[in-house]
Amino acid sequence: MESESLLSVRELRISFDGVEVVRGLSFDVRPREVLAIVGESGAGKSLTARALLGMLPRAAATSGTISPDLSAQRGHRVSLVPQDALSALSPVHRVGDQLAAAVRSVAGVSRKEARARAVAALDRVGIPDAARRARAYPHEYSGGMRQRAVIAMATINEPDIVVADEPTTALDEERRDQVLRLLAEQREAVGAALVLVTHDMDAVEGHADRVLVLYAGRLTELGAAGEVLTRPRAPYTAGLLASLPHHAAPGRRLPALHGTPPAPGALPPGCAFAPRCPLAAGPCHTAEPEPRQVAGRLLACHRPEELPHPATDLFLEERQSA
Numbered sequence: 008m009e010s011e012s013l014l015s016v017r018e019l020r021i022s023f024d025g026v027e028v029v030r031g032l033s034f035d036v037r038p039r040e041v042l043a044i045v046g047e048s049g050a051g052k053s054l055t056a057r058a059l060l061g062m063l064p065r066a067a068a069t070s071g072t073i074s075p076d077l078s079a080q081r082g083h084r085v086s087l088v089p090q091d092a093l094s095a096l097s098p099v100h101r102v103g104d105q106l107a108a109a110v111r112s113v114a115g116v117s118r119k120e121a122r123a124r125a126v127a128a129l130d131r132v133g134i135p136d137a138a139r140r141a142r143a144y145p146h147e148y149s150g151g152m153r154q155r156a157v158i159a160m161a162t163i164n165e166p167d168i169v170v171a172d173e174p175t176t177a178l179d180e181e182r183r184d185q186v187l188r189l190l191a192e193q194r195e196a197v198g199a200a201l202v203l204v205t206h207d208m209d210a211v212e213g214h215a216d217r218v219l220v221l222y223a224g225r226l227t228e229l230g231a232a233g234e235v236l237t238r239p240r241a242p243y244t245a246g247l248l249a250s251l252p253h254h255a256a257p258g259r260r261l262p263a264l265h266g267t268p269p270a271p272g273a274l275p276p277g278c279a280f281a282p283r284c285p286l287a288a289g290p291c292h293t294a295e296p297e298p299r300q301v302a303g304r305l306l307a308c309h310r311p312e313e314l315p316h317p318a319t320d321l322f323l324e325e326r327q328s329a
Protein backbone atom coordinates (compact mmCIF):
# COMPACT_ATOMS: atom_id res chain seq x y z
CA MET A 8 0.00 0.00 0.00
CA GLU A 9 1.28 3.48 -0.84
CA SER A 10 2.09 5.54 2.21
CA GLU A 11 0.96 9.11 2.49
CA SER A 12 2.86 11.39 0.15
CA LEU A 13 4.38 14.75 1.03
CA LEU A 14 5.25 15.61 -2.53
CA SER A 15 4.54 13.96 -5.86
CA VAL A 16 6.69 14.19 -8.95
CA ARG A 17 4.95 13.04 -12.11
CA GLU A 18 6.44 12.61 -15.57
CA LEU A 19 9.18 15.13 -14.88
CA ARG A 20 11.14 15.96 -18.01
CA ILE A 21 14.08 18.36 -18.16
CA SER A 22 15.88 19.27 -21.35
CA PHE A 23 18.55 21.63 -22.62
CA ASP A 24 18.44 22.74 -26.26
CA GLY A 25 15.92 20.02 -27.03
CA VAL A 26 18.05 17.24 -25.50
CA GLU A 27 16.24 15.49 -22.67
CA VAL A 28 18.38 14.70 -19.63
CA VAL A 29 15.56 13.80 -17.20
CA ARG A 30 13.13 11.64 -19.12
CA GLY A 31 9.73 11.13 -17.56
CA LEU A 32 10.47 10.59 -13.90
CA SER A 33 7.74 9.89 -11.35
CA PHE A 34 8.19 9.35 -7.62
CA ASP A 35 6.84 10.52 -4.27
CA VAL A 36 8.58 11.91 -1.23
CA ARG A 37 6.96 10.64 1.93
CA PRO A 38 6.74 12.51 5.23
CA ARG A 39 9.86 12.18 7.38
CA GLU A 40 11.57 9.67 5.12
CA VAL A 41 15.15 9.73 3.91
CA LEU A 42 14.97 9.19 0.15
CA ALA A 43 18.37 8.71 -1.47
CA ILE A 44 18.73 9.48 -5.18
CA VAL A 45 21.69 7.56 -6.59
CA GLY A 46 23.29 6.91 -9.94
CA GLU A 47 26.44 7.69 -11.85
CA SER A 48 27.54 11.13 -12.90
CA GLY A 49 25.12 12.67 -15.39
CA ALA A 50 22.15 10.48 -14.37
CA GLY A 51 20.06 13.56 -13.58
CA LYS A 52 20.21 13.41 -9.79
CA SER A 53 21.05 17.06 -9.14
CA LEU A 54 18.62 18.40 -11.70
CA THR A 55 15.82 16.28 -10.23
CA ALA A 56 16.64 17.51 -6.73
CA ARG A 57 16.88 21.09 -7.86
CA ALA A 58 13.54 20.82 -9.62
CA LEU A 59 11.98 20.17 -6.20
CA LEU A 60 13.41 23.50 -5.06
CA GLY A 61 12.56 25.42 -8.22
CA MET A 62 16.29 25.96 -8.73
CA LEU A 63 16.86 24.70 -12.26
CA PRO A 64 19.23 26.56 -14.58
CA ARG A 65 17.51 29.21 -16.67
CA ALA A 66 18.27 27.28 -19.87
CA ALA A 67 16.35 24.21 -18.71
CA ALA A 68 12.98 23.44 -20.28
CA THR A 69 10.67 21.32 -18.12
CA SER A 70 7.40 19.50 -18.25
CA GLY A 71 5.50 17.29 -15.84
CA THR A 72 4.23 18.19 -12.39
CA ILE A 73 5.64 18.57 -8.93
CA SER A 74 2.88 18.97 -6.40
CA PRO A 75 2.66 20.78 -4.19
CA ASP A 76 5.01 23.30 -5.75
CA LEU A 77 7.10 24.42 -2.81
CA SER A 78 9.57 26.49 -4.80
CA ALA A 79 8.03 29.79 -3.71
CA GLN A 80 8.59 28.69 -0.11
CA ARG A 81 12.25 27.83 -0.47
CA GLY A 82 14.05 28.31 2.83
CA HIS A 83 10.76 27.71 4.61
CA ARG A 84 8.98 24.52 3.55
CA VAL A 85 11.81 23.19 1.41
CA SER A 86 15.50 23.93 1.80
CA LEU A 87 18.85 23.00 0.33
CA VAL A 88 22.09 21.69 1.77
CA PRO A 89 24.48 22.19 -1.14
CA GLN A 90 27.66 20.30 -1.92
CA ASP A 91 29.90 23.20 -1.05
CA ALA A 92 29.17 24.61 2.40
CA LEU A 93 31.25 27.69 1.79
CA SER A 94 29.20 28.78 -1.20
CA ALA A 95 26.02 28.53 0.86
CA LEU A 96 27.13 31.19 3.31
CA SER A 97 27.79 34.82 2.55
CA PRO A 98 31.38 35.71 3.42
CA VAL A 99 30.47 39.27 4.43
CA HIS A 100 27.84 38.57 7.07
CA ARG A 101 28.18 37.02 10.49
CA VAL A 102 26.91 33.44 10.63
CA GLY A 103 24.35 34.25 13.32
CA ASP A 104 23.02 37.20 11.32
CA GLN A 105 22.55 34.97 8.26
CA LEU A 106 20.58 32.46 10.28
CA ALA A 107 18.54 35.21 11.93
CA ALA A 108 17.78 36.72 8.52
CA ALA A 109 16.54 33.31 7.35
CA VAL A 110 14.18 33.18 10.34
CA ARG A 111 12.91 36.70 9.76
CA SER A 112 12.32 36.03 6.07
CA VAL A 113 9.58 33.62 7.10
CA ALA A 114 8.31 34.30 10.57
CA GLY A 115 7.11 37.61 11.94
CA VAL A 116 9.48 37.61 14.85
CA SER A 117 11.58 40.32 16.48
CA ARG A 118 15.28 40.69 15.79
CA LYS A 119 16.00 39.54 19.29
CA GLU A 120 13.89 36.40 18.95
CA ALA A 121 15.40 35.61 15.52
CA ARG A 122 18.85 35.96 17.00
CA ALA A 123 17.99 33.67 19.90
CA ARG A 124 16.70 31.08 17.41
CA ALA A 125 19.91 31.39 15.40
CA VAL A 126 22.05 30.70 18.46
CA ALA A 127 19.80 27.79 19.45
CA ALA A 128 20.11 26.34 15.95
CA LEU A 129 23.91 26.57 16.01
CA ASP A 130 23.91 24.96 19.43
CA ARG A 131 21.64 22.18 18.16
CA VAL A 132 24.09 21.23 15.41
CA GLY A 133 26.92 21.05 17.93
CA ILE A 134 28.74 24.35 17.40
CA PRO A 135 30.59 24.91 20.67
CA ASP A 136 30.00 28.23 22.44
CA ALA A 137 27.22 29.00 19.98
CA ALA A 138 26.40 32.50 21.31
CA ARG A 139 29.97 33.68 20.66
CA ARG A 140 30.36 31.73 17.41
CA ALA A 141 27.17 33.30 16.07
CA ARG A 142 29.06 36.58 15.94
CA ALA A 143 31.88 35.14 13.79
CA TYR A 144 32.17 35.21 10.00
CA PRO A 145 32.20 32.01 7.90
CA HIS A 146 35.95 32.27 7.27
CA GLU A 147 36.50 32.08 11.02
CA TYR A 148 34.81 28.67 11.09
CA SER A 149 36.56 25.38 10.33
CA GLY A 150 35.27 23.42 7.32
CA GLY A 151 33.36 21.07 9.63
CA MET A 152 31.75 23.94 11.51
CA ARG A 153 30.68 25.59 8.27
CA GLN A 154 29.04 22.36 7.23
CA ARG A 155 27.19 22.30 10.54
CA ALA A 156 26.13 25.92 10.11
CA VAL A 157 24.72 25.14 6.66
CA ILE A 158 22.71 22.26 8.10
CA ALA A 159 21.46 24.61 10.84
CA MET A 160 20.45 27.08 8.13
CA ALA A 161 18.61 24.42 6.14
CA THR A 162 16.61 23.25 9.15
CA ILE A 163 16.07 26.46 11.14
CA ASN A 164 12.60 27.10 9.69
CA GLU A 165 11.50 23.50 10.24
CA PRO A 166 10.91 22.68 6.56
CA ASP A 167 8.88 19.73 5.29
CA ILE A 168 11.72 18.67 3.00
CA VAL A 169 15.48 19.15 3.14
CA VAL A 170 17.27 18.47 -0.14
CA ALA A 171 20.96 17.63 0.30
CA ASP A 172 22.85 17.67 -3.00
CA GLU A 173 26.01 15.58 -2.69
CA PRO A 174 26.68 16.98 0.80
CA THR A 175 29.59 14.63 1.46
CA THR A 176 31.40 14.40 -1.87
CA ALA A 177 34.60 16.10 -0.77
CA LEU A 178 34.79 14.41 2.63
CA ASP A 179 36.72 11.44 3.97
CA GLU A 180 34.77 8.49 5.33
CA GLU A 181 34.73 9.64 8.94
CA ARG A 182 33.57 13.16 8.13
CA ARG A 183 31.05 11.79 5.67
CA ASP A 184 29.45 9.67 8.37
CA GLN A 185 29.44 12.60 10.81
CA VAL A 186 27.67 14.84 8.30
CA LEU A 187 25.13 12.16 7.36
CA ARG A 188 24.43 11.46 11.03
CA LEU A 189 23.99 15.15 11.75
CA LEU A 190 21.67 15.57 8.77
CA ALA A 191 19.62 12.59 9.93
CA GLU A 192 19.45 13.91 13.50
CA GLN A 193 18.40 17.39 12.46
CA ARG A 194 15.86 16.04 10.00
CA GLU A 195 14.40 13.99 12.83
CA ALA A 196 14.43 16.97 15.20
CA VAL A 197 12.40 19.19 12.86
CA GLY A 198 10.28 16.37 11.40
CA ALA A 199 11.42 16.93 7.79
CA ALA A 200 11.90 14.46 4.98
CA LEU A 201 15.41 14.34 3.54
CA VAL A 202 16.11 13.90 -0.16
CA LEU A 203 19.75 12.87 -0.29
CA VAL A 204 21.47 13.08 -3.66
CA THR A 205 24.64 11.04 -3.84
CA HIS A 206 26.70 8.91 -6.19
CA ASP A 207 28.14 7.14 -3.17
CA MET A 208 26.22 3.89 -2.55
CA ASP A 209 28.09 3.51 0.73
CA ALA A 210 26.47 6.70 1.95
CA VAL A 211 23.06 5.17 1.33
CA GLU A 212 23.63 2.08 3.43
CA GLY A 213 22.42 2.78 6.93
CA HIS A 214 21.23 6.31 6.14
CA ALA A 215 18.29 6.00 3.72
CA ASP A 216 14.78 4.60 4.10
CA ARG A 217 14.19 4.35 0.36
CA VAL A 218 16.45 4.58 -2.61
CA LEU A 219 15.72 5.84 -6.12
CA VAL A 220 18.26 4.59 -8.65
CA LEU A 221 18.52 6.75 -11.76
CA TYR A 222 20.16 5.84 -15.04
CA ALA A 223 20.34 8.18 -18.02
CA GLY A 224 17.57 10.37 -16.64
CA ARG A 225 15.12 7.54 -15.94
CA LEU A 226 14.00 5.52 -12.93
CA THR A 227 15.75 2.15 -12.81
CA GLU A 228 14.70 0.95 -9.38
CA LEU A 229 12.84 2.52 -6.43
CA GLY A 230 12.18 0.76 -3.18
CA ALA A 231 13.01 0.26 0.48
CA ALA A 232 16.76 0.77 0.91
CA GLY A 233 17.19 -2.43 2.94
CA GLU A 234 15.61 -4.49 0.15
CA VAL A 235 17.16 -2.74 -2.83
CA LEU A 236 20.65 -2.80 -1.35
CA THR A 237 20.57 -6.41 -0.22
CA ARG A 238 18.59 -7.83 -3.12
CA PRO A 239 18.73 -5.52 -6.12
CA ARG A 240 16.43 -6.52 -8.98
CA ALA A 241 17.80 -4.24 -11.68
CA PRO A 242 21.14 -5.26 -13.21
CA TYR A 243 22.26 -1.63 -13.04
CA THR A 244 21.67 -1.43 -9.28
CA ALA A 245 23.45 -4.76 -8.86
CA GLY A 246 26.41 -3.44 -10.85
CA LEU A 247 26.63 -0.29 -8.74
CA LEU A 248 26.59 -2.39 -5.58
CA ALA A 249 29.05 -4.95 -6.92
CA SER A 250 31.66 -2.27 -7.37
CA LEU A 251 31.66 -1.34 -3.66
CA PRO A 252 34.90 -2.57 -2.04
CA HIS A 253 33.21 -4.54 0.76
CA HIS A 254 31.20 -6.56 -1.76
CA ALA A 255 34.38 -8.16 -3.12
CA ALA A 256 35.45 -11.50 -1.75
CA PRO A 257 38.89 -11.31 -0.07
CA GLY A 258 41.71 -11.73 -2.57
CA ARG A 259 39.41 -11.38 -5.57
CA ARG A 260 39.32 -8.66 -8.10
CA LEU A 261 36.65 -6.08 -7.49
CA PRO A 262 33.78 -6.48 -9.93
CA ALA A 263 32.87 -3.35 -11.78
CA LEU A 264 30.44 -1.92 -14.21
CA HIS A 265 32.34 -1.45 -17.40
CA GLY A 266 31.70 1.33 -19.87
CA THR A 267 30.02 4.64 -19.27
CA PRO A 268 26.45 5.88 -19.46
CA PRO A 269 25.30 7.08 -22.88
CA ALA A 270 25.56 10.78 -23.65
CA PRO A 271 22.21 12.57 -23.51
CA GLY A 272 20.92 12.82 -27.04
CA ALA A 273 22.82 9.69 -28.12
CA LEU A 274 20.76 7.02 -26.39
CA PRO A 275 20.72 3.49 -27.74
CA PRO A 276 17.39 2.11 -28.94
CA GLY A 277 15.68 0.15 -26.16
CA CYS A 278 16.94 0.16 -22.61
CA ALA A 279 19.60 2.86 -22.05
CA PHE A 280 21.60 0.41 -19.90
CA ALA A 281 21.51 -2.45 -22.43
CA PRO A 282 24.97 -1.81 -23.95
CA ARG A 283 26.51 -2.30 -20.48
CA CYS A 284 24.15 -4.96 -19.19
CA PRO A 285 25.36 -8.57 -18.99
CA LEU A 286 21.75 -9.77 -19.25
CA ALA A 287 20.57 -7.68 -22.19
CA ALA A 288 18.70 -9.66 -24.84
CA GLY A 289 15.69 -9.35 -27.14
CA PRO A 290 13.40 -6.50 -26.04
CA CYS A 291 16.21 -4.80 -24.10
CA HIS A 292 17.60 -3.66 -27.44
CA THR A 293 14.34 -2.48 -28.93
CA ALA A 294 12.00 -1.07 -26.24
CA GLU A 295 12.72 1.13 -23.26
CA PRO A 296 11.32 -0.62 -20.17
CA GLU A 297 8.61 1.24 -18.24
CA PRO A 298 8.66 1.19 -14.44
CA ARG A 299 6.38 -1.48 -12.99
CA GLN A 300 5.78 -3.04 -9.60
CA VAL A 301 8.06 -6.05 -9.04
CA ALA A 302 8.94 -7.63 -5.70
CA GLY A 303 7.57 -4.70 -3.68
CA ARG A 304 9.37 -2.01 -5.61
CA LEU A 305 9.25 -0.06 -8.85
CA LEU A 306 11.54 -1.52 -11.45
CA ALA A 307 12.29 -0.64 -15.06
CA CYS A 308 13.88 -3.77 -16.48
CA HIS A 309 12.69 -6.30 -19.06
CA ARG A 310 14.49 -9.26 -17.52
CA PRO A 311 14.73 -8.92 -13.73
CA GLU A 312 14.06 -12.63 -13.24
CA GLU A 313 17.33 -13.41 -15.06
CA LEU A 314 19.40 -11.62 -12.43
CA PRO A 315 21.16 -14.11 -10.16
CA HIS A 316 21.50 -13.47 -6.46
CA PRO A 317 24.06 -12.40 -5.51
CA ALA A 318 24.85 -10.75 -8.82
CA THR A 319 28.45 -9.86 -7.97
CA ASP A 320 30.02 -12.65 -10.05
CA LEU A 321 28.02 -11.65 -13.06
CA PHE A 322 29.86 -8.36 -13.21
CA LEU A 323 33.22 -9.96 -12.43
CA GLU A 324 32.89 -12.43 -15.29
CA GLU A 325 31.56 -9.80 -17.58
CA ARG A 326 34.56 -7.62 -16.92
CA GLN A 327 37.06 -10.41 -17.38
CA SER A 328 35.64 -11.41 -20.71
CA ALA A 329 35.26 -7.79 -21.84
Ligand SMILES: Nc1ncnc2c1ncn2[C@@H]1O[C@H](COP(=O)(O)OP(=O)(O)OP(=O)(O)O)[C@@H](O)[C@H]1O
Nearest residue numbers: 023028047048049050051052053054055064206271
Ligand atom coordinates in the same frame (compact mmCIF):
# COMPACT_ATOMS: atom_id res chain seq x y z
N1 LIG B 1 23.04 23.90 -17.35
C1 LIG B 1 23.12 22.80 -18.09
N2 LIG B 1 23.20 22.88 -19.43
C2 LIG B 1 23.28 21.78 -20.20
N3 LIG B 1 23.29 20.51 -19.71
C3 LIG B 1 23.22 20.37 -18.38
C4 LIG B 1 23.14 21.50 -17.50
N4 LIG B 1 23.07 21.03 -16.21
C5 LIG B 1 23.12 19.68 -16.31
N5 LIG B 1 23.21 19.29 -17.60
C6 LIG B 1 23.29 17.91 -18.10
O1 LIG B 1 22.21 17.17 -17.55
C7 LIG B 1 22.61 15.85 -17.22
C8 LIG B 1 22.24 15.55 -15.79
O2 LIG B 1 22.94 16.45 -14.94
P1 LIG B 1 22.90 16.32 -13.35
O3 LIG B 1 23.79 17.40 -12.80
O4 LIG B 1 21.52 16.27 -12.85
O5 LIG B 1 23.59 14.90 -13.15
P2 LIG B 1 24.00 14.19 -11.80
O6 LIG B 1 23.39 12.84 -11.83
O7 LIG B 1 23.68 15.05 -10.63
O8 LIG B 1 25.57 14.04 -12.00
P3 LIG B 1 26.77 14.47 -11.03
O9 LIG B 1 26.88 13.37 -10.01
O10 LIG B 1 27.93 14.53 -11.96
O11 LIG B 1 26.40 15.82 -10.45
C9 LIG B 1 24.10 15.78 -17.49
O12 LIG B 1 24.31 15.17 -18.73
C10 LIG B 1 24.53 17.21 -17.54
O13 LIG B 1 25.63 17.39 -18.41
